Amino acid sequence: MDYFSAFDISASGLTVQKLRLDTVALNLANVNTTRVTGGGVFRPLEVIVGERSTFRAQLDALQSGLRGMGVEVVDIRPADVQPRLVHDPGHPDANADGFVEFPGINPVSEMVTLIETTRAYEANVRAISAAREIALRALEIGSGR
Amino acid sequence: MIDLGGATVDLVRLSLDVALLRHQVIANNIANAHTPGFLPRRVQFESLLAGAASQPPSGINDAALRGKLETLTQLVREGAVVKTSSEDSVELDLEMVRLTENVIRYRALLEALGKRSSMIAMAINEGRQS
Numbered sequence: 001m002d003y004f005s006a007f008d009i010s011a012s013g014l015t016v017q018k019l020r021l022d023t024v025a026l027n028l029a030n031v032n033t034t035r036v037t038g039g040g041v042f043r044p045l046e047v048i049v050g051e052r053s054t055f056r057a058q059l060d061a062l063q064s065g066l067r068g069m070g071v072e073v074v075d076i077r078p079a080d081v082q083p084r085l086v087h088d089p090g091h092p093d094a095n096a097d098g099f100v101e102f103p104g105i106n107p108v109s110e111m112v113t114l115i116e117t118t119r120a121y122e123a124n125v126r127a128i129s130a131a132r133e134i135a136l137r138a139l140e141i142g143s144g145r
Numbered sequence: 146m147i148d149l150g151g152a153t154v155d156l157v158r159l160s161l162d163v164a165l166l167r168h169q170v171i172a173n174n175i176a177n178a179h180t181p182g183f184l185p186r187r188v189q190f191e192s193l194l195a196g197a198a199s200q201p202p203s204g205i206n207d208a209a210l211r212g213k214l215e216t217l218t219q220l221v222r223e224g225a226v227v228k229t230s231s232e233d234s235v236e237l238d239l240e241m242v243r244l245t246e247n248v249i250r251y252r253a254l255l256e257a258l259g260k261r262s263s264m265i266a267m268a269i270n271e272g273r274q275s
Contacts, residue, residue, distance in 0.1 A: 051177055131168060
């Protein structure tokens with residue numbers, strides 16, 4: 001049993017939640033982006049999260065019976081959403097019919113993800129402080145009172 | 146070697162290990178709270194302990210307890226106490242409750258260990274308050 005893998009698990013949770021938060025921020029910032037490098041309209045990104053399966057984790061799993069330890073980002077990919085069409089013939093990115101493609105970002109669902117992410121981040125922080133307390137208490141074994 | 150601890154200390158040691166394992170399992174559940182298809186896990190140890198605590202016909206003695214402890218330790222080492230829960234999603238609030246409970250359990254175990262060692266200390270000091 002080692003105390004640090006407990007920190008490691010929660011730290012992986014923090015990393016993933018922070019990345020999800022970054023993605024939400026990126027999506028919200030680009031809500032009106034009609035052109036990106038490489039052409040086309042900005043497509044909102046989504047983060048695919050999976051249970052971590054690194055070599056180290058596999059090794060730990062053998063020792064502790066946990067099949068995986070922690071969490072990792074499997075993929076960040078453009079979400080499969082249709083662009084929002086706005087009629088604005090004067091816009092430089094308007095197509096032949098006068099429609100401009102805006103990213104199909106739903107601010108409400110982004111905000112929900114934001115709140116959810118914040119809560120999950122907090123929960124991981126709490127898990128770290130619990131691990132800290134356990135480790136510090138263990139240091140007190142045998143220090144007479 | 147003089148055995149100062151007895152089966153109590155071994156039992157507390159095992160329970161502390163299990164508490165740490167449980168913390169890791171809960172932390173893993175929390176970290177994977179939004180992982181699609183993830184099934185939360187639980188550590189089932191106390192039910193095994195209850196089975197082991199049933200009194201042997203020869204009365205409670207160190208040797209009998211140690212034998213049972215040996216079996217339990219083996220189970221924990223093999224990871225047989227980690228079970229996949231039947232719930233299909235992680236309830237974050239319940240995991241936080243379990244986390245808090247686990248820390249309190251850990252502290253209680255250390256408290257028990259401290260009491261035991263103060264009894265030994267009293268015996269060493271021939272009953273005088275150290």
